[in-house]
Amino acid sequence: MTVFAPTLVGYDKRWLRADVVAGLSAGAVVIPQAMAYATIADMPVQVGLYTCMVPVVVYAMLGGSRTVSVTTTSTIATLTASTLIGAGIAAGSDDAQSALMTLTLLVGVILLLARLLKLGAIIENISEATLSGIKAGVGLTVAASQLPKLLGVPPDPDATGFFRVLWSALRQIGDANTATVLLAAGSIAALYAMAKFVPRVPGPLIVAVAGILLVVLANIDSRGVALIAEVPRGIPIPGLPPLSDIGALLPGALAIAIMAFLETVSVGRGVRRETEPPIDSDRELLANGAASVAGAFFHTLPPAGGFSQTAVALRAGARTQLAGLVTAALAVLVALFLAPVLSDLPQATLGAMVVVATLGLLDFGSFARFWRVDRTEFWVALATALIGLVAGLLPAVGVGVLFTLYLVLRELNRPHIVQLQKDAHGQWRPGEEDAPTVPADPLVLRLNAGLYTANVRANMSAIRVRADVVEGGDRTSVPSTLILDCSRLQKVTLTVMRSFLDLHRELTDAGVTVFFAELPRANRETVLRTDLGREYVSSGKIFDTIDDAVGASRP
Template sequence: MSRLIAPTLAGYRKSWLRADVVAGLSAGAVVIPQAMAYATIADMPVQIGLYTCMVPMVVYALLGGSRTTSVSTTSTIATLTASTLIGAGVAAGSDQAQSDLITLTLMVGVLLLLARVLRLGAIIENISEATLTGIKAGVGLTVAAGQLPKLLGVPPDNTATGFFQVLWSALKQIGDANGATILLAAGSIAVLYAMKKFVPRIPGPLVVVAAGILLVAFAGIDDHGVALISPVPHGIPLPALPSFEHAGSLVPGALAIAVMAFLETVSVGRGVRRPDEPQIDTNQELLANGVAATLGSFFHTLAPAGGFSQTAVNQGAGARTQLSSIVTAVLAVLVALFLAPVLDDLPQAALGAMVVVAVLGLINLREFKTLWQIDRIEFWVALVTALVGLAAGLLPAVAVGVIFTLYLVLRELDRAHIVQLHRNERGHWRPGGESDPTVAADPLVLRINSALYTANVRTTVRAIESRSGIGEDAESSRPRALVLDASRAYKVSTTVMHGIRDMLKELSDAGVTLYIVDLPESEKPKLRTTPWWREFGGRRYFDHIDDAVDAAENDCATAAKVQESSNE
């Protein structure tokens, strides 16, 4: 049970307490104002972000496997939340929107827990890095464009969707921009970048929030047209029940959010794991994220996920365990109880500046360059995913990304991995390369160099036949015998068996005799019960390549003598 509940607190030492408390306070100085800013991305009041720093953070601290990952929410999750609610026809800022948010976050939690029960962690992780690179770029630019009305002091166009429409709707109002708002936004962005570069240990978001509130309180910049956030309710959130009016429309978005929340949390956890810490268990993370979202939903939270920036602050301040996250959650509760009236003086431009700096950090042109250098197909996957995100929104981009991922997986599965084996001077069989041309030999010795599946058995059969000189690429001389090493065909299904049976007939019709070597021991009991094995296995199956080669040479010699006798 100790590994399931509070695994990072097992064996806690007193000497870690001070570091965890300091790290929790430092992370709180970043994560609380940042989460409030992300709530505005989701078209939610800022207190929703504050509430997300409470229950979900404590739940992950008690169940998560990463010692230093800080879990609240992220810009990706916030953007997906906004897209999902808009797609479901929920009006931004309405009471119905907050009820549907409870439903959406609950659905995310249930989907993650279902994935945990089915042990789908490793499968979800198959979404390629190229897809995630494209999604992050699309998110970064779209969210940044969405903050322009706050930075310019103009009203947002709620009918505009997608990067290009949002950008145009803001730019065409630039003549009506408020000068004081622009100065505050530009100064906030400059401060955030400067502090991140020159004094990274001081939390820039906290400085920007404090400066904005002080400018309102003592300089009265709100009298010059600088817009403030909506009043923040005093106190902690009370439990509420979900509304299922739009539940059906929320399912696609909930699925996308669940996938992204899991991937972000696991990516952060693995990225900050120290060498002496246990490996990140994907199923443990599914459980932690699922319970955090499920319980958090009843307390008006966004779907939780691990964030890189807040985790970096947490770890940089010396966090040793998830006790630091509990300290951050306590700080969020104290802010809600005692500082809510102060937060009412926070300018929207300051929050917008924090969002812009955070999300532009998602766009990494070096990742695109690396993809171009290593795999052009993955580069185009990333670029197309990003463009779809910019033109049609994040949900279609996630869908396209998943489709591309499935395509890449199936494309790789469909590849035939066949190598020719050569005997060296010591009598050992050594493989050549998969792309090496076939060297004439009789018997020809090949190895199936990967597991066989329904997706690749036909391709593999065609590749073996081609190397044996059968088909369009037929060579002038074919081997009389083919020895096939099947030691790496770890599982033999009915489809695989039928494929080998068809190949056996094709080879036989072409005058090539097939010998099979070293099937996995786990598959032999099943194969021995089949008619195919009774017909083939007793005569032309061997445990070792040398035995198969000797049998093939003897059979060929016998056949040659028979042919000579018949000719006489």
Template structure:
């Protein structure tokens, strides 16, 4: 039985997925929260190592971000922590800004990065840019993800081989060289543990998808380190995990200027990943996902989380899919996951400290290898070559010049493709009748394409001998800028010089209202050359 919503209307934005909550949802939400936690907690800890940060940073990222999203977000089942893409971009940003991986304390700079990401997202919400960010194409995201997958997968090889070589956040080629250099000195026990871990994850994913593979692997790895001779055989442990909750601290802005470019790239990917996940797991009948609400939630998640030592956070597909599959009906499931992470942080630090580095590296390797979507590239090649080249160039740039540059190139490439499509002249020309030619504009005129349309219409008029009247169907012209009006006036002058009368037909009311403020369009109406329909304008 539904519980009616209560409270002042001013708080209608708070916890939208918990309004009208039903008692029968409690069981599924608890099961879903525990299931998602079994995946996201070890996974987030592994992702922290991508950014060269202590594993507890990943654990903290399963607390505050999830809690804030549960209070503000509109997706019923999305689970918010960090992702492999976001963690990799964070590592690259910190390195580019001059925050070395071996710095005495990189955490304050990480907090500054997360805060800047949150502020950028909140400013974007203030400017209502939710829809604009979504114009960034799927090929761009695919290219960035392939670059992330390949770079991070190769970067994990030294850990999988048992070599204490710092994972590279500097690009694909350097990571390959580091892995090759590590081969002669590989630790046999570590290699066997790594291979076994990767195989176990793949087998569980293929034949037992409901089993939380990451949790099983972590438990087995800890048990092996505790009760076998792996440590004596040279298998390395992760750094000790402190017990307790993340302390409230203030960020350091010593490297803020260097963090801003990367923060923009991370903010774009945070919103794109979160939006994609939220829409993909939404059930029919659930409230639609509102871009600007999600933009605000993503900004608040990172702005608040920044003060509690978290990585930039976004909706993660794998844990969200587990959450949904386990029956999550609201963000109460996320609150259960938060409680699970708190218990782990308070009581299981010494146990987690027995985790082998190779196990975490195997978790990362399998997770990011799934991002190398060759089938997706092949599909783009078959469907749309322009989209394929956007993805391919973005990937190539990511593997050579770095992931931050790849995001910038991909975004620019997307807008180039969009502008090229907008600039295409789309018009249809009817058969001339009695010296009257009708031209239908099938695309809107705006500043960049107005002259191209003017030239195309003049060419159509020139091709008809004895033309007396040209009717321009402007039904698609929802707005008339100064540049467009100037182009139409010039078209009128050119046609008049050739003895052809220009008539405008079906101009939308909003565009006509703006155009009347100018002398040319007002004069056109006075002369009776603006008509409500094409049929009326074409009458001789």
């Protein structure tokens, strides 16, 4: 596996024009959008601009997706704000920007540790229902938080959560600034119209330029339209993240790391062309983690793959991560030469960009699909969304992970035992797992899945039921011999062996002889390292094939 710049290996020079155009097109969308997302995290807009530099370059050098654009997303920005507030760090202060460096570093370290432990596939077990609920909570919460900017009224610093923020803004609707409301409404309408009718046009760039021109040419700021804070010229000066707030920031960093990884992987897989290599979750952990660690020293938000800017690059014909390098170069040029111009950007324009982008996260159709297909997933999605709206997004992520763990454990705990019977050609054929047991002696059962601590008891109970030795069973149908086909066992642990011992003793007491067949060689070697296993082998209860066990069961 190529570690460095895998998407640039074997680069075809005929792709150069498409990558350059795609990088510029994506930059026209992602740069103003990332600046807007920085305001969600209560950070200066230049933090979003910086996020389009170093993290993009690092991901381009390490990431496996050819076209995903890794800067930041509204979900990550919202979780960042929630983490800093939860850690008791005042929004907009110098301490907040220092804490952001620490938070971004923590996110990267967590992702790199997950890569070291090869946890990519495990993290991906976070259910789609959980993600849908979190995104619904993010979309509504962030949209509500932008209302003061859209109305031209001061935000309530004590208002947190969707309902309180919404009520705070609605109470001030009578004090709304007319010019600000008109600019916000026009910007939102223009963004939606361009996305629908001319999707190739970079809507955020057009709206941002229009807002700046209205300030420069029409002096709308003299009518009460608030502007963003002055944007400093130049690229970020490297700094060392302070380590004083690690304990307070760690829970939020864990949630951000999970969401950043999941968003990047889901976008990468969603835009992958059939001719491109599959997305490797462990590589994405490495690329995302390294991008976050590097970005921490350059005052960036935690990076993640975003769908909107990736879609722009894809439509423009991006072939490799060279497009990302072009986007990063464009961000550097903007910081060096256009910073004074950006200072004339109205807050309402940025707020409009955020509202349109975050409302795009709302997918109520997914809730309807969950209701039709799996009611449990519907309730998980709804509960996660409501927790996000009421208690905040960090608790929503935590509860969502717990819901996912519950669903995984519930599935693991489901028994997978099937009865085997010979067909007309003398081959052993499995029945359905839920099919009733056909009386047979010897009774042949297959363990149809690996056994672990989480599911061994449920499977042992299912075997007892199949053998009809449970309390209240029909004792006349108890077989004299039970043969367990162990060919599907991938690993045998002491916990599993002890469970087999308990089962063996119980069935022996009921007059049933237990044989084991087709245990994989590696597992047989493991069994022979224990006194119990050697006893089984010496007593002749482990056989190479089912037919051998059947033959031994007959006098």
